[in-house]
Amino acid sequence: xxxxxxxxxxxxxxxxxxxxxxxxxxxxxxxxxxxxxxxxxxxxxxxxxxxxxxxxxxxxxxxxxxxxxxxxxxxxxxxxxxxxxxxxxxxxxxxxxxxxxxxxxxxxxxxxxxxxxxxxxxxxxxxxxxxxxxxxxxxxxxxxxxxxxxxxxxxxxxxxxxxxxxxxxxxxxxxxxxxxxxxxxxxxxxxxxxxxxxxxxxxxxxxxxxxxxxxxxxxxxxxxxxxxxxxxxxxxxxxxxxxxxxxxxxxxxxxxxxxxxxxxxxxxxxxxxxxxxxxxxxxxxxxxxxxxxxxxxxxxxxxxxxxxxxxxxxxxxxxxxxxxxxxxxxxxxxxxxxxxxxxxxxxxxxxxxxxxxxxxxxxxxxxxxxxxxxxxxxxxxxxxxxxxxxxxxxxxxxxxx
Amino acid sequence: xxxxxxxxxxxxxxxxxxxxxxxxxxxxxxxxxxxxxxxxxxxxxxxxxxxxxxxxxxxxxxxxxxxxxxxxxxxxxxxxxxxxxxxxxxxxxxxxxxxxxxxxxxxxxxxxxxxxxxxxxxxxxxxxxxxxxxxxxxxxxxxxxxxxxxxxxxxxxxxxxxxxxxxxxxxxxxxxxxxxxxxxxxxxxxxxxxxxxxxxxxxxxxxxxxxxxxxxxxxxxxxxxxxxxxxxxxxxxxxxxxxxxxxxxxxxxxxxxxxxxxxxxxxxxxxxxxxxxxxxxxxxxxxxxxxxxxxxxxxxxxxxxxxxxxxxxxxxxxxxxxxxxxxxxxxxxxxxxxxxxxxxxxxxxxxxxxxxxxxxxxxxxxxxxxxxxxxxxxxxxxxxxxxxxxxxxxxxxxxxx
Numbered sequence: 191x192x193x194x195x196x197x198x199x200x201x202x203x204x205x206x207x208x209x210x211x212x213x214x215x216x217x218x219x220x221x222x223x224x225x226x227x228x229x230x231x232x233x234x235x236x237x238x239x240x241x242x243x244x245x246x247x248x249x250x251x252x253x254x255x256x257x258x259x260x261x262x263x264x265x266x267x268x269x270x271x272x273x274x275x276x277x278x279x280x281x282x283x284x285x286x287x288x289x290x291x292x293x294x295x296x297x298x299x300x301x302x303x304x305x306x307x308x309x310x311x312x313x314x315x316x317x318x319x320x321x322x323x324x325x326x327x328x329x330x331x332x333x334x335x336x337x338x339x340x341x342x343x344x345x346x347x348x349x350x351x352x353x354x355x356x357x358x359x360x361x362x363x364x365x366x367x368x369x370x371x372x373x374x375x376x377x378x379x380x381x382x383x384x385x386x387x388x389x390x391x392x393x394x395x396x397x398x399x400x401x402x403x404x405x406x407x408x409x410x411x412x413x414x415x416x417x418x419x420x421x422x423x424x425x426x427x428x429x430x431x432x433x434x435x436x437x438x439x440x441x442x443x444x445x446x447x448x449x450x451x452x453x454x455x456x457x458x459x460x461x462x463x464x465x466x467x468x469x470x471x472x473x474x475x476x477x478x479x480x481x482x483x484x485x486x487x488x489x490x491x492x493x494x495x496x497x498x499x500x501x502x503x504x505x506x507x508x509x510x511x512x513x514x515x516x517x518x519x520x521x522x523x524x525x526x527x528x529x530x531x532x533x534x535x536x537x538x539x540x541x542x543x544x545x546x547x548x549x550x551x552x553x554x555x556x557x558x559x560x561x562x563x564x565x566x567x568x569x570x571x572x573x574x575x576x577x578x579x580x581x582x583x584x585x586x587x588x589x590x591x
Numbered sequence: 592x593x594x595x596x597x598x599x600x601x602x603x604x605x606x607x608x609x610x611x612x613x614x615x616x617x618x619x620x621x622x623x624x625x626x627x628x629x630x631x632x633x634x635x636x637x638x639x640x641x642x643x644x645x646x647x648x649x650x651x652x653x654x655x656x657x658x659x660x661x662x663x664x665x666x667x668x669x670x671x672x673x674x675x676x677x678x679x680x681x682x683x684x685x686x687x688x689x690x691x692x693x694x695x696x697x698x699x700x701x702x703x704x705x706x707x708x709x710x711x712x713x714x715x716x717x718x719x720x721x722x723x724x725x726x727x728x729x730x731x732x733x734x735x736x737x738x739x740x741x742x743x744x745x746x747x748x749x750x751x752x753x754x755x756x757x758x759x760x761x762x763x764x765x766x767x768x769x770x771x772x773x774x775x776x777x778x779x780x781x782x783x784x785x786x787x788x789x790x791x792x793x794x795x796x797x798x799x800x801x802x803x804x805x806x807x808x809x810x811x812x813x814x815x816x817x818x819x820x821x822x823x824x825x826x827x828x829x830x831x832x833x834x835x836x837x838x839x840x841x842x843x844x845x846x847x848x849x850x851x852x853x854x855x856x857x858x859x860x861x862x863x864x865x866x867x868x869x870x871x872x873x874x875x876x877x878x879x880x881x882x883x884x885x886x887x888x889x890x891x892x893x894x895x896x897x898x899x900x901x902x903x904x905x906x907x908x909x910x911x912x913x914x915x916x917x918x919x920x921x922x923x924x925x926x927x928x929x930x931x932x933x934x935x936x937x938x939x940x941x942x943x944x945x946x947x948x949x950x951x952x953x954x955x956x957x958x959x960x961x962x963x964x965x966x967x968x969x970x971x972x973x974x975x976x977x978x979x980x981x982x983x984x985x986x987x988x989x990x991x992x
Binding site: 199215216218219231233234235240264266267268277283284321325326330332333339340341342343344345346347348349350351352353354369371372374375376377380381383384385386387388389391392393394395397398405422482483484488498509514541552554555556557559560562580586587588590591 | 616617619620626632634635636641665666667668669684685720725726727731733734740741742743745746747748749750751752753754755770771772773775776777780781782784785786787789790791792793794795796797798806808883884885889915942953955956957958959960961963981987988989991992
């Protein structure tokens with residue numbers, strides 16, 4: 191058996207970020223920047239007022255002085271002239287500070303009377319003026335490459351004058367469920383069969399990390415159908431299969447794809463739920479074979495498929511983030527397999543995050559998995575722990591899956 | 592001035608969840624369930640084996656016994672007959688336990704020889720059998736209404752045999768930036784003008800909460816253009832405007848829309864960045880008027896627009912979640928306005944979440960906002976705090992914006 195970390199490392203070492211494509215700014219949210227976003231202008235482009243009021247020479251700004259208002263500079267309409275001694279120009283938040291002026295009289299500190307304005311509070315030079323480039327300067331990298339673009343990044347890229355952005359292509363992921371016992375929802379269920387949940391759960395998970403899923407028809411024990419799978423994954427960035435990865439007698443699909451040239455490693459991974467994992471290559475398309483059990487498939491997806499897709503997407507391909515929590519119930523000593531206990535999260539009176547494992551951890555309980563807020567990590571041979579002990583958890587809510 | 596909480600309450604009290612529509616399961620990820628998802632079948636549908644092995648009568652299961660193998664039951668192919676005394680049936684994980692059998696001999700505890708199998712470890716009745724309905728029973732509500740569907744929920748709804756799901760319609764949100772000084776990215780920038788960042792940042796934010804943005808052309812001081820806005824928002828679930836909400840002289844857009852029947856409250860909110868907020872109604876479409884400053888617009892969106900869209904989307908319309916953090920730097924005493932300090936998040940040696948505010952909090956610094964991981968909440972009149980004190984923060988990373 192190999193460890194979770196070793197399996198993940200073996201998968202990641204053969205994967206590379208996908209090439210770039212250009213998307214409209216309006217479509218860039220959640221995409222991964224393939225190049226730094228370089229500011230094409232300076233923001234603010236000139237010294238501007240931070241407040242509504244009057245621009246003047248600070249030397250004229252003593253309380254009690256009265257100045258002559260020679261014009262106005264609404265935002266977007268800079269004042270063309272210069273401010274001389276004894277003069278003021280009406281302006282607003284964002285207005286360019288006119289030539290000659292170096293102080294801002296706030297509107298609430300001014301008394302206007304015709305073309306005259308009285309200063310009720312002495313003006314300090316430079317105060318309430320935002321300097322050119324205070325936010326960013328032309329040439330600055332305002333968003334780094336490899337970042338998944340937030341709504342704020344989209345706004346920043348817009349402000350930096352980018353109508354188009356270069357982003358990594360979305361990973362295209364073919365998803366293949368295998369098994370004679372499987373029906374799609376709403377279709378006739380064979381005797382003793384179950385409704386396939388893996389394909390659409392995995393498709394949603396692929397979407398959650400920014401990929402494009404392609405759900406293949408369920409593969410049965412039919413050579414023609416299996417040949418069709420091999421043909422249909424050409425050009426895909428990954429093939430994910432579920433089922434057919436046990437030591438049982440019923441992995442015709444895998445054997446058939448092997449006969450079509452698929453290379454495949456079979457790994458026993460020291461983990462629960464999960465254990466068997468396939469990884470290989472079908473004519474250039476990486477193949478990840480997950481267990482058929484839905485809970486195992488989802489946990490293995492979190493541990494292996496998410497980092498793999500992150501690598502393809504141009505993101506840091508790290509293990510899922512682990513945060514600290516307090517155990518809400520005692521847990522037994524662990525055996526040699528890393529365990530991933532489905533747990534709910536709450537916050538105790540002291541504001542601490544508490545993770546409470548479900549009392550039964552059967553890998554057939556999909557409903558429990560859906561209700562879980564987190565997976566509690568239990569290392570191989572971890573000792574028993576009492577309630578209140580600290581553990582590491584993978585938060586499922588923050589992963590958006 | 593009114594408080595942030597009061598303003599949010601006033602907005603929410605006039606908004607209601609949007610009606611339901613039907614979507615394919617494959618399109619249901621991240622949608623909000625408009626009705627509980629009721630299981631249409633029982634899972635497992637019958638008692639099934641949790642392991643590969645042999646079904647037998649536990650009474651025959653003493654170590655050293657030899658049984659006759661009378662058939663096999665691969666998953667999806669239940670054994671038609673019954674298991675009698677001295678008999679066993681080969682089965683696999685997920686296979687239906689045949690009639691008559693009440694024990695499972697694990698494959699690794701069995702020695703097979705032709706149609707005989709020897710028991711190497713005594714079998715306990717009921718062990719390794721998953722009971723019918725262990726995961727869920729027909730009629731169970733496996734996903735509650737009002738839940739944003741995760742990848743796991745999609746899998747669970749599939750397993751419960753739902754090809755279609757009833758979800759709340761997405762909120763359709765018209766977005767209107769106003770101002771003569773505004774250019775769209777890549778377009779000619781007027782003298783003293785800036786590139787509009789609000790429209791596309793807000794569009795991304797609307798997408799982040801599951802809405803459908805419609806970005807309107809920038810509104811200038813043009814009566815025809817403004818009339819077009821009033822017509823184009825018919826049928827939208829909300830109109831969000833930015834700019835034109837100051838006490839200055841330049842809110843022609845707002846005045847013009849009022850002449851088209853828009854009712855509008857103007858609120859001074861005791862907060863920073865932000866302060867002025869408009870809320871009203873344009874022929875049945877709720878109108879939320881945000882500040883024109885991009886940082887203020889985004890912070891106000893987090894505090895007011897997100898809960899408003901959550902209410903429309905059928906989600907709990909709660910304030911953004913606040914979590915605890917340790918201050919990474921001292922902060923000054925606050926004035927009468929609730930403040931929202933842009934901050935980075937780190938984790939210290941003791942595993943505590945540390946929020947460190949940027950030293951300059953100018954609301955014109957969009958780049959700082961994009962770099963921020965969180966907003967530190969500072970209540971009106973909050974006292975000065977030293978580094979190490981506990982504060983509440985809104986995590987921007989977990990909001991996905």
